Amino acid sequence: MNIIVVGAGFGGIASALRARALGHKVTLIEKNQSLGGRAQVFQRDGYRHDAGPTVITAPFLFDELFELFGKKREDYVTFMPLKTWYRFVYDDLSHFDYSGEQEHIDQCISKINTDDVENYQSLLSESKSIYEIGFQQLADKPFHQLSQMLKLLPDMLRLKSYRSVWQLVCSHIESEKLQQAFSIQPLLVGGNPFDTTCIYNLIHFLERKHGVFFAMGGTGALVSALQALMDEEGISIITGDSVEAIQLEDKRISQVTTQSGRIIPCDHLISNMDPTFLYKNLLKGKSNPVARIRSSIAKQSMGLFVLFFGTSQRYESVEHHTILFGQRFKGLLDDIFDNKVLSDDFALYLHRPTATDPSFAPKGHDSFYALIPVPNLDGGQNWEIEGPKLQDKVIDRLTQTILPELAQTIRSPFFMTPEDFKDDYLSTSGAGFSISPHFYQSAWFRFHNHGEGIENLSLAGAGTHPGAGLPGVLSSAKVVESLLKKKYSFHREC
Ligand SMILES: Cc1cc2nc3c(=O)[nH]c(=O)nc-3n(C[C@H](O)[C@H](O)[C@H](O)COP(=O)(O)OP(=O)(O)OC[C@H]3O[C@@H](n4cnc5c(N)ncnc54)[C@H](O)[C@@H]3O)c2cc1C
Structure with missing residues (x-):
């Protein structure tokens, strides 16, 4: 069987590997130049930054992907316990x-x-x-x-x-x-x-x-390890090209067309795209009413403002993962999630990978990112105006709290806003984590891994069951594997 996987987030990569281990011919198509989805890596002036996930939990879910092919994850990437x-x-x-x-x-x-x-x-x-x-x-x-x-x-x-x-x-x-x-x-x-x-x-x-672990070299090193595994196992990888159209014949997907004009036929498609985007844009009018209703009423998660920077000194007393609370807790969360207001106060998560792996910065320097939950794009903020203002506020607050003199030691700052999440990952409303995880968007109420009204479609990734986060999206790929096994158990190629 020819299986196309669209999107190379962790859910897409894990699905590609699991489909390949079942013996299918697999082609992975990713819009961005690098694999990993939200786990992009930025290099600026000698500082390295993981753009997305930093905390590795449930490491066995990664180990399993290598074990599918009789290999060991430890031979590709080291997980350091914190x-x-x-x-x-x-x-x-x-x-x-x-x-x-x-x-x-x-x-x-x-x-x-x-x-x-x-x-x-x-x-x-x-x-x-x-x-x-x-x-x-x-x-x-x-x-x-x-x-x-x-x-x-x-x-x-x-x-x-x-x-x-x-x-x-x-x-x-x-x-x-x-x-x-x-x-x-x-x-x-x-x-x-x-x-x-x-x-x-x-x-x-x-x-x-x-x-709780850190992948030495960063989450980017984990993505590279999985990319090496996919190369070794004969998965075809196309990067820098997005799927723009999905063609159906009798409720079955027959081929996809990419932005560059490639037409790729398939027997089965696994989507790692944001499900709301998939059903609203690429399968408009083609799925069943369940998907149409779910995608039109879906409540998206919050947006994220992520400030990346280096420092010309090391802040030895700062831990690898810090959460700095604001003055308000519930009120602040109400503003972000419900009122969709960008308040003056904020809470943040600070990542200091150099606490565990000095290779992220020049000797004697630190590399950081500060992640601030903010309203998603439904809040209507103009991020061209708000972005630089929020950067200044974050630097000011960190200078006054846990990174003294940051205003002087900071190097090469730049940031991502919900607009970047929309543009870079085709994330609906620029949401940081696809749809939010409240009760009516969990389990059966979440986007199903089984395509709605389309026979040869499966979905993996943060917006699908069981949900966002690396353990969630890796588990969604296991669900997709079991659906493939059930559907195509008679069919095996190498
Ligand atoms: C800043 C940040 C920090 C986080 N920290 C953690 C953490 O520490 N630990 C943790 O467990 N989780 C963390 N998460 C959550 C976790 O990163 C995500 O839930 C997970 O990576 C999402 O994986 P995914 O499989 O849904 O794919 P995504 O990462 O969403 O990737 C989907 C990919 O599909 C591609 N795509 C979309 N449409 C198309 C198309 N039409 N054609 C081709 N390609 C397409 C996109 O370009 C993208 O690369 C974090 C998330 C963020 C944003």
């Missing part, structure tokens, strides 16, 4: 360090609120129950039939999945500072902790069970 996973810095500049060592976690919690040491255990145990159902039983299983959802209903009710992550965390933890720290996970996959289903709290236990 000692401190995240440092949470509050507005009063106190901080909470979170790691994978229980004794250390207890010490750090008790510095803030001794009662929460025990409360944390009950939170962890509830996260474990959610993980056992939400990740182990559901994440890599198809979810396109309503009967699958109905079968799960008793578990969903038992886990009270109608609660938000915030409600779940607050039912265990007393300290407001710790409530904020432990409800941060939805923001890592594009959701507001106040309306993301508590099923996403499984990420908390997923991290505790499998650890």
